[in-house]
Structures are given as structure tokens and as C-alpha cells.
Amino acid sequence: MKPIRYVPFVAIITAIAAIIAYWVIYNNNLNYTNQEKEILNRFTSNFESVLTGQERAANLFYNQVIASDKIMDILKKVPERYGKEKDELRSQLYNELKDNYAKLAKQNFRQLHFHLSSGESFLRFHRPDKYGDNLFPVRYSIEKANKTLKMAKGFEEGRIFNGYRFVFPILDGENHYGSVEVSVSFLAISEAIKEIENVNTTVLFKKDIIDQKVFESEKSNYNLCKAAPDYVFDKSIEENQNEKISYQLFNQIASAHKEKFEKILKQKYATLNDILYDNQNYLLINIPIPNVKGKQIGNIFIFYKNDELKTIKESIYGKLSILILMYLIMFLSGIIIIKRDRKIIKSRELAKKSEEILTESDEIKSRLFEIITHDLRNHFNAVNGFLDLLNKRINLNDDKINKLYHGLNDAVELTNSLMDNLFVWSRMHIDKIETTKTRFEASSWLQKELTRFKTIMKRKEITLINNTKGTVYFNADVDMMKYIHQNILLNAIRYSSKKGKITTQIVDHGTHTTLTIKDEGKGMSNSEVSNILNQDSWSGSKIRNEIGLGLLITRKLIDYQNGKFQIESAKGVGTTVTVEIPK
Template sequence: MKIKLILISLTIIAIAYINLNYIKNQKIEEYLQRETEQYQMMYDVQYRQYKIKSQIIYDTIINKKQVVDIYKQIQAASKEKRAKLRKELYEITNYDYKQLEYTQLQQMHFHLPSNESFLRVHMVKKFGDNLTNIRATVAYTNKTHKKIDGLETGRSYSGYRFLFPINDENKNHLGSIEISFSVLAFTTEFIEQHKVLSNFHIKKENVDSKTWGNYKEKHYVKSPINGFYIEKNVLNKLTKYSSKNFDKIKTSKKLSSQLLNSLYKNKAISIYDKRTKIIKTFLPILHPISKKVIAILSIASDGGFVEDKIQNFYISFIIISLFVIALFSFIYREFKNQEQNTQLLQQNIKQQEIMQQQSKMASMGEMIGAIAHQWRQPLNEIGTGIQNLKYDYKDGNLNDEEFVKNFIDENKKTIKFMSKTIDDFRGFFRVDKKKKDFNIKQTTQSVIDMQSAQLKTHNITINITGDEFIYNGLQSEFQQVILNLINNAKDALVENNIENPTINIILDKNIISVQDNAGGIPKEIINRIFEPYFTTKEQGKGTGMGLYMSKMIIEDNMGAILSVKNKNNGAIFTIELNNI
């Protein structure tokens, strides 16, 4: 029997480890996916802003009669005439170019229909080179007479380039204009707007094949990601924050492998780096024509949420393991005592009594299986309380003797509440679950009493009104739902810093309403609050399971209805019982 109990306990602990690890990894994966989507959206928004800027510059500075008239003369002009036209075009546009430097404008580059560079306003002495094999976007615009935009590596730098065709009043194509913004400008704006570290990694083969002479050594340095470069001016910007910060966005060989596998699929990815405890998000930037990855935007953000989940996993696993060991040690001692008592029984004990003893041991084995399923939610509540100690410590509450005493008393009541529900564990997920009559108002009041000290800590007033009535069901599960609804209201009141925070519980015939004045639930999420793992609370302060479990208990186990709506500047959760 001892070996059997040890094997069973080890099996339960192993199952708990696998389940907890799966839940941890699932939550981390979901969080990382949200991080990826969030930064992709931020990138897209900023890119659209640059696109709008370039369109405004084109409409107000480039697409005007003076520029078009110069372009009309270029095609038939001699070399000397072209030089004069170039100077004239420079004089027309240079003032505006200088005035627009505050917008982080990097280049205004005019091209001929043959893709020959006619005028670089930012570098007036460099012209005449053919860009056909260097700048695919220039060739595209001159061939299709359509505008195009995207990141592209040029003769000296990489940048976000917005190409527009230049046409006369008869729609005859005369050439093209490029308006571009530097990678440095984009990176700097991204860092300052979103308070993260970021960098661009430009594909090595593009830099090697396109840049002028010594411009590669002058403007680029090798990236920590194999096969990519970083612009030196961006690197200098990052190191101004400190070399330690730049170290955060360096990528290990293992992470580089994950990254490259994702990039082969043109897929953005967020990876948690255990070494630095940083979340690193990588957004692939595609060439506007080839649609191949030509650069990566890397973003380093705080990994506190992931670190908390890992710590919570180990804490939860230790608690469950200790509980299982204690439980099976108790069962083993009980078994040994029973075995010793059995040996002292008289030889004339009836066979029926022996069979009853065997039935008792079999029932004990069934109870063990039920406990393994049913204790997950109460243990999660205790684990959440333990997790919040870190925040209470930061808030200085652990120096408050009354707070500590209340914390201990509340957890004792929770443990007592858990102990009380052991009798109901055996049938929680079974159809042969036994129900009993209980008083709704008294049961609700018992939950309020258990939470009263914590509510007083946050100056929250809670009222219960209405008549008493009897309901036939599972009392401990109903208590768990009321506890979840009160805690949900309390958290909303505290988070929104509501003056005169109040929770009202109203009993009206077969309807129980829990209402707060916390401002209500945003319309865009009110239909999702009963989904598993959905939470609006800060990282580490919510599991997203409380309301989901409450709805399951009310609707699946009690055959009632749990709903929510906004009313009177607050949220109101309603339980409709249908078998009073």
C-alpha cells in the first residue's frame, strides 16, 4: 500500500506539473502574441503618419507648375542647359527642404524617366548615376507611372522612401520624385513615443550591393543578428541611453535561430530572453516590390509579466506538491492505523463488516481522485493572495500589524471554506452530486463577513438588501460565485480610484444583483469578460478565470443565468435562479 500511495502521489504531482507548465506556457505564448500584435500596430500607425507627411510634401512643394515646367525642358536640353535647370530646381525646392528638417525629412531626390538621378536636394553634387539596378522603386514608378513606398537601401543610407510620378497637365510622364525619411528618424520617434528600445537591422546583401564606395564602412556596422547590418547613427543614438540599454537588444545565438525561422515565413515574433529578462519583438520589413525581408525592426520591452508567470508556476507547483504529500501521508497513517485495528478485531468478525471496510478504503481512493480535480480553483485563489503579497510589500502594507492579522484571518477563513467544501468535492463534476436547501441571504452575508476586512481597507461600503429565501443547490459553489463577483467589483473600484466606493447586493425574489459604482465596463470588452483567461487587470494581478468559473457554476452546475450590463455609472452582475 505504501508503494501504491507513493506512486499515486508522484503521478498526481507529475500531472500537476504538466498542467501548470502547460497553462504557464500558454499564458506566456498568448501574452507574447499580444505584444507582437501591439507593436505591429504601433509600427503600422507610425508608418502611415510618414506616408501622410510625404503626400503633403508632394502636394504642396513638388506637384506645382514651376517644377513641372522645369521637367518639360529637361528631355531636350543640352548638358549645359540641364545644369541650369538643375540649379533652378534646387533653388525652388531647397528652401522648403531646409524648412522641413524638423519633420525628419531626409531626402528629396528627383529622377528622369530613364531612372537617372537628376537632383539630390540633400546632396546636390551627386547626380547622373543610373538607379535602375539599385533602386527598384524608382524603376517601378518610372515604368508604371504609379506611386510606391517602402523601406529600401540606397547609395548611402537605408530609409523609408515614398516615390511619386511627375506628370504634365496632359498626364504625360516626365520623371519621378522620391521623398524619404531616415531609419534614424523612424527609430528615434518609435523609442520616444512608446518608451522602449528599438533598432533597425538592414540585410547585409542589400548594403553590400548598393552603397557607394566606402559608405558601407562609414555608415554601417555589423548587427548581432547574422546577415544584417546596423546603421552607425542609430547605434550612436541607442548608446546615448547607455551601453547597458543597448546590450538589452543584443540577440543570443539561440534567439537568432528562432528569429530566422520566423523570418523565413515573413512572420513577426516576440521572444522572451531569460538571460536579460527582456521581451524581444522582431518585425520583418518587406521590400515593397520583391516582398522579401530586407530589414528587421527589433524592440526590447520589459519582461516582468513573463517573469511573474514563471515565478507563479514554481510557487503553485510547490504548494500543490506539499499539499499532495501531506494528504497522502495522512491517508497512509490512517491506513496503517486501520490495519493495526483490524488485526486486533476478533476472528469472528462478520464477512459483511470486512466488506464494509474494503468499501470504505475504495471510497477513500475515489475521494483522492476528486480532490485532485476540485482543488485547483481554491488553490489558485490562495496562490493569487500569496502573489499579491509582493505588491502589498511594495505598498508598505506588510508593516501594518492589523493588515497582516487580517491577511492571516482571511486566509484561515479561505482554508476553512476550502475544508468545508471537501465533502462536496466527490461529486463536483459528476451527475450524482447531492444538493441541499440553504438560505441565500445568510450564505451571501457569510461571504461578505469573510471579505469585510479587505473591503474596509479600501474604504468600500457594501450593502445587502432584500428578503431571505431558500434555494436548493450547492451552497459552497454559490459562495464561490458571490466571492468572485465581490472581488471583481472591489478590484474595479480600487483600480479606478472611485470616491465613496460602494457595492450593493440586492435580493429580489429569484434574482440576485451585485452592483458597483466603478464606472462600468467598456463597451468594446463587455461581451468578452466571461471568456477564460480574459482580464483587464495589470500584469500578474489577474488570471482571467474568476468570471469564467462563476458563469460555469451558475449556468452549467446550477441551471441558472449569470449576465452583466452597465447601469447607473457602474456594472451590475445579475443571477437569475429558476427553481425557487
């Protein structure tokens, strides 16, 4: 008998501690993941917004400048001219647009480049002396724009510079005269991102792409990345005064975390990484750069100092320390109770014959469970008192302490409700339940009961609506109604989604009074509702999985008062529970 009494107690408190620990760890991890997603989404949205802004500027330039009659008259003549005549048109076009190109350069646009429909370079404003080379083999965006006669856009490495390119087909009605490209440098994109948020940025390109496409004379525009030899830096970014600090810091971080950095570069999608460097936590956002064809050609990195994710990670230790302390208190209290109960069992065994022990063993077990749950309730009341003292003595203005305190308070409140159910269940089994009906004012009683679960609902962002109108009375057992309301409301909270809504109402119908609690949670099927309404016992693992102890006790307590218990529920819609008590 002694092991049977000791093992269940240890199992119960261990299960409770394990459930709370799982809940704490799960919520901490969920909070960390959600924060990660929010940061990553914010920066990828910023990046996309910058590109959208550059595209609008390029479209505006094309429509107002390139598509003007004066420029189009020159471009229409180019396909028909050769030799010196074509050179004269090139010079004419350059003179007409050089001032516009200077304005573009001030807005951080890097290139203005005209091409013939055959893919031949006609005029590079950034290198006017380089023309005549066929670009189709190395510049897919130019080939695409000239063959589809639609604008092509995206990141692409060129013969001289890299950049985000907008290639417009030059059209006059159905006539096609080639294409023009306006491109923006990564330096411009980097500066635009920094205008949105105070961060560091840098860009890496795959070395093999640069080797394949760039003119040999222009490869000096790039420097090798020491931390990743297969990648290179754009020299214009590296030497820019505003970008130099970001470039140097990135090199130091990447060199200190080479293995991790190599894994980051292999990612095919945007990632966020928490990195420790020089005793500082940095968040590093990696956004892979695809070219016009969708092939990855490099990575843009956004990084800055941030301890937010580290703080979320470390907060778990304090919560678990308090949980362990609670577990030890419960365990030691249980040992004291068990020692006392062993003496009780021993005295009963000496006082009664073996036959009486066998016939009354079930009653003894139930009484012992009643004693244990009664004493545990007293200990949890002491813990509640200790929490109230903490609330008065400790400054809860600190967000971390405030969250920790309310989380612990919720856990104790939920455990108290479990102890209440176990206590009532044990008294049911030894027929010690007595019904004492009294007439009491239900409106204020309901308001007081709802206050007990205020913090639990607040943490879950649940909206509570009390639709009770005027003064309403119950003719019922007050303690029983407390347990009934507590169990139904806790189930509504447990199965409500975050930011859900729970509605309560007490209505006097003359011959009877009803208590209704409605939630918008996940709901139940007809078979699940039927099990709750028809099951008479709580034994067997299958039943325990389908019916909670609290709901079974609730139904029994309603039966003691000759009341009625109704459940209306639908999957994905919610559940409405109605308790009817006769007057």
C-alpha cells in the same frame, strides 16, 4: 484488502495534486505568453505608427510644394530639353527647392530626389553632382511608381543611402513627367520610437544588398557587424551622439549571445526575446525589414532592461513549493488514517465469519471511505484555519503574496467541495442519508453561500448577479441545499469564460420554491443534458467523463426532498439550472 484501501487514497491525493499543479503551471505559462504578446504588439504598433506619421508628412510636402504651379512649370519642361538647357532647368529646380530641402532635413528626412519617366536620375538634393544614372535596375520603387503611376512606398537601399521611401509619380492630368522621391532615414525612425518609449534601438542591413546596390564611393557609409559578419551598421546611426550608447550596448549583447542572435536574424516575423547580459534582463524585440518587393533586407532591434517576464517565470517555484507542502501534509495524514483503518478492518475480520465479510464488504468499503473523507475534511478545515491565520499575520499588500494566497485559498476551497461530495457519496452508499426539512430564510442564506466563492470568481473576473427579491423561504434540508447550490455554482464558474456572468435567483411560487443559476459558459448539447438527467450511477470511465460526481449527487439530494431538477443549455450560449423544492 489493505492494498485496495491504500492505493485509492494515494491515487486520489496524487490526482488532486497533479490537477492543481497542472492548473498552476498552465496559468503561469498563459500569463507569460499573454505578457509577451502584449509587449510585442505594443512595439510593432509603435513602429507602424511612426511610419504612418512619416507618410503623412511626405504627402503633405508633395501636395503643398512639389505640386505647386511654380515647380510643376519647371518639371513639365524637363522631358523636352537636352544638354545645357536641361542643366539650367536642374539648377533652377535646385535653387527653388533648396530651402524646402533644408527644412525637410531638419525634420529628419534624408533625401529629395527627382527622376525622369525613363528611370534616369535627374536631381539628387543630397548629391547634386550625381545624376544621369539609370535607377530602374536597382530601385524597384522608382520603376513601380513610373509604370503604375501610383505612389510606391517602403524600405529600400539606394545608390547612396538607405531609408523608408515615398515615391510619387509627377502627373498633370493624363500627362506623366517622371517621379519624385522623399525618404526618411532609419535614424529618424529610431528617434521617433524613442519619443514614444524609453528604449534603445539599432538597425542592421544585409551586407550582400549593400554590395549590390551602393556606389563604390559610398560603401564607407557602412560598418561591418562583428557579431554577424553578413550584416552591416549604418554609419550615420553608429556615429550619432544620441545613438552611440544603444549601438555599443547592442554590440555587447549580440557578441555575448552569438548563437541566439544568429537564430533571431533568421526569423521571418517580429519576435520578442528575453536575454540576460551583465546580470541584467533585457527584452529584445526584433522586427524584420522587408523592402518594396517584400524581400527581407535587414532588421530593426528595440531593446531595454525589463525583469517582468523573469518574475512571471520564477513565480511558479513558490506556488509549487506550497503545493508540495500541502501534498505531504495530506499524504502523512492519510498514512495515519490508513493505519487506524487497518486496525478496524482487522478487528472486523476476526469478529465475523468469512460469509458475513463477503456480503458486507461493499458496506465496509463505503463506511471506510466515509471515515477517510470525514477525516480529510477535518484536516482541510485545519488548513483553512491556517490560511485564515496567514491572512491575519502576513502583509497581503504585496501583489505576489496576495495572488499566491488567494490562489492557494481557491485550491483548498475547491478541494473541500470535492471532499464534501465524496463524503455525501459514501453516505449514500451505506444508506445513512437522512432528510430533515426546516423552514429557513433563503435570501440571507444564499448571500452567505455566494461569499464562499467570491475570490474564485474574482480571480476569473466573473460578474455575479443575485436577482433574489425580498424575503424568500425554503422548506428543505439546509445541508442538502448547501451541497446542491455548491455543486451547481462551481460547475457554472468552471465552465464560464473569463469576464463571464453568472446570475442566481430564488423565487417563491406558493406551492414550491425554485433556485435558478444561469451562466454564459460553453453550454452543453441535448445528449449531454440527457445523460445528466437520466444516469443513475457513476461507474465506468465513459460515464465519469460525461457526468461529474457533483451533479449526480445534486440530483440524488433533490430526489430525497421530492424536488425537481431541470437543465436548459445550448452550445456556445450557456446553461440554466433550476432546482424546485416543494413546500
